[in-house]
Amino acid sequence: xxxxxxxxxxxxxxxxxxxxxxxxxxxxxxxxxxxxxxxxxxxxxxxxxxxxxxxxxxxxxxxxxxxxxxxxxxxxxxxxxxxxxxxxxxxxxxxxxxxxxxxxxxx
Numbered sequence: 266x267x268x269x270x271x272x273x274x275x276x277x278x279x280x281x282x283x284x285x286x287x288x289x290x291x292x293x294x295x296x297x298x299x300x301x302x303x304x305x306x307x308x309x310x311x312x313x314x315x316x317x318x319x320x321x322x323x324x325x326x327x328x329x330x331x332x333x334x335x336x337x338x339x340x341x342x343x344x345x346x347x348x349x350x351x352x353x354x355x356x357x358x359x360x361x362x363x364x365x366x367x368x369x370x371x372x
Contacts, residue, residue: 268364272357276315279333279354283308286336300339307335326362330355 287304291297310332317325333354337344 268357268361272361273315275354275357276311276329279350280308280311280315282350283311283332283336303335303339307332307339310335322362322365326358329358333358 283304287301287308290300290304310328314325314328314332317328333351336347337351340347
């Protein structure tokens, strides 16, 4: 249960970062709404993943991983900056998913 709370806290921090980055791109030179819209999609994916964690854990894990990878794809020239954060999120999501499967084995 502690791992699940830590994962939730990290995902909420990721959503806050994505919202902050999306708002920040509104005023960047030439970017306009293009990057903001992409960050909004990433926020929606991570948010949907958080909401679906109990009902559809595999789909939720995929949504959270894709949403966490979004900053690397959006700002591809800065991908090395975002890799450590993605690795933390990916590790937490995968480990949480693996523990969930061990706790509830298929019958």
